[in-house]
Amino acid sequence: MRRSALQRGDPPVLRLCCALAVVCGGLCAPIAVTAQEVPQTLTADQIYFQTLGSPPVLSKEEGLPRTHDLRGGGTFRWRGRIDLDSYWTTQSQGNIFAFGELGDVVGLRRARIGAEGDLTNDRRYVLEIDMATGDLVPRDVFLGFDLPNQGGERRIGHYREPFSLEGNTSANYYMFMERSPVNDLDPARAWGIGCFCCNDEETATFALGMFHNGNSPADLEADDGSTAAVTARFTAAPILEDDGRRLLHLGLALSERITETGEAVINQYPRQQLLDPTDSTISPFVPEYFIPSHFVQLFNPQLATCDGPFWTQHEWYGAIITQIGGGPVFFNGFYTSCGYFLTGENRRYESKTGVLGPVSVRRPFLHGAESRGRPHGWGAWELTARFSYLDYFDRDLPPGPDGQNLGVRLPQATFGVNWYLADRMRLMFNYSYEAPDEANVGTTEASLYAARLNVFF
Secondary structure (H helix, E strand, C coil): CCCCCCCCCCCHHHHHHHHHHHHHHHHHHHHCCCHHHCCCCCCHHHHHHHHCCCCCCECCCCCCECCEECCCCCEEEEEEEEEEEEEEEEECHHHHHHHCCCCEEEEEEEEEEEEEEEEECCEEEEEEEECCCCCCEEEEEEEEECCCCCCCEEEEEEEECCCCHHHHCCCCCCCCCCCCHHHHHCCCEEEEEEEEEECCCCCEEEEEEEEEECCCCCCCCCCCCCEEEEEEEEEEEEEEEHHHCEEEEEEEEEEEEEECCCEEEECCCCCCCCCCCCCCCCCCCCCCEEEEEEEEEEEEEEEEEEECCEEEEEEEEEEEEEECCCCCEEEEEEEEEEEEECCCCCEEEECCCCEEEEECCCCCCCCCHHHCCCCCCCCEEEEEEEEEEEECCCCCCCCCCCCCCCCEEEEEEEEEEEEEEECCEEEEEEEEEECCEECCCEECCEEEEEEEEEEEC
């Protein structure tokens, strides 16, 4: 990881405060822009220079990057996000022996910039890259044709496969800093073509697509671990009132995956110990697994409820890996989570796609154009809790390269506090207790403390 003025030896809290000061100094100014400071028009030359890096123009109505009409039709709007994280840990001696010393770190988990807009009334585009690693990594890069409730949106490009609820919920709206460790079995983003539909009442959705998932951050390579897949997801919301203030969400996802080189690789990502700017969550306690196989099946039932400020969310993941020269390997896990808004807010339900969406802060702490008309206050406060359990033990799991036993079970308890300063800015604090049971070392313990500044537009 690249480091500048924030060195590893500095106290984690001090380093986080310094980083927050730098980021907030650059981000709070746009939030405070007044209506008189906002240009009413934007020329093509201005769009060109903004593409080279100038700050986005804010609309009077929303305080967000303004939607511009482009020559020849269509619209253009900036989008992006910054997740600035700090992690520090305590570990038992056995945990250090099994997984190495995790230490502490401050850095960027996500640093994304992009654009989105309409080509016509029923055609749209999204272009977004992530620069947190120092490289340009594509995230959402796709074209969408037609509308989900009017025959279905056909989508082609690079985007998230329609699988788990937590995986398809944007990290901007997700309740914890990281998704559960068992989200490792979610295929995440891939290149593909798919169709996303919902009924007229927007109480049920269906998505189906064909994908190529590579073994690099850009999903382009077709080496060990790459797959071709068919993935489908169905959701229903038999109770849906007031944009999700009262909600019962049910869902089921399936994925049939063919390995392209005869080897399935589980948890295959370039990794660091704690801060991994990857597409999905990576646990430092879950190693890579290489299993000779031509075929992998993934399963995911899901359940979520909301009753005003109280919400719950639950999922189970399963994977059957048909092993060449051995019995099938079965990996699985689940999580159950809940949360409560002390200030009365609730999560909006995105009914066209069957995922949980943003939070509208009743009394923002930071006032900008998007919160005009709302009373000033202390923002929104949310308490969260989650228990997850990952089971990667299987008697048919092949031994490691040195003949050692492989497998891990990982129970994790996570507790969090989220402070929403405005609709699109929040501070997050998480504590996780983890007790990995590794096949050779046995059960060890570790505690992870984390904080995040999340800003998006």
